[in-house]
Amino acid sequence: MWILTRAREFDSDDDDGGQASVELLAVLPVFGLIAALAFQALLAGTSWWLASVAAREGARAAALGQDPVAAARAAVPGALRPSRSGVSVSSSRDATVTVRLAIPSLLGGARLGSAVGRAHMEPQR
Incomplete structure (x- = not known):
């Protein structure tokens, strides 16, 4: 008998x-x-990580007497540098390299700022 009363509870007139x-x-x-x-937060974090990786590559090349700008640009994946304007690399005489990458946006043309990576290595003798 309890089965019939339970069935009536589920078959109420209060239809949602x-x-x-x-x-x-x-x-x-x-x-x-x-x-x-x-x-978007993942894209920003990846940009900062890639900027620091590129700066380390550039600093390593500068420490070995090679071109730090070319090494840093080569370390940035092609998806983040569709044009050269998205990547900015500067180096100094003491093997300090700074890389600035534009943070990509999900909205396409929106500008979200840039990620900066900086690295220094002692010159190798």
């Missing part, structure tokens, strides 16, 4: 009529925005 579906549709854009912001 798909309210859960509507609530899910209302929350989906929020989840999308959170995912986009997380991916």
Whole structure:
């Protein structure tokens, strides 16, 4: 007998009529925005990491007496340097190299700033 009373509880006249579906549709854009912001933060972090890697490569080349600018530019992946304007490399006589990369944006043309990496190595004799 308890099975019939439980069945009547589930078959009530209070029909939600798909309210859960509507609530899910209302929350989906929020989840999308959170995912986009997380991916943008990942792009910014990767840019800073790659700038420091390129600066270390340039400093290593300068310490060995090679061209630090060419070495630093070669260390930057092609996706982050579609044009030479996205990468800026400077070096000094004491084998200190600074690399500045433009942070890519999910929105295409938006400018988010730049990531800077700096490295120094003692010249090898």
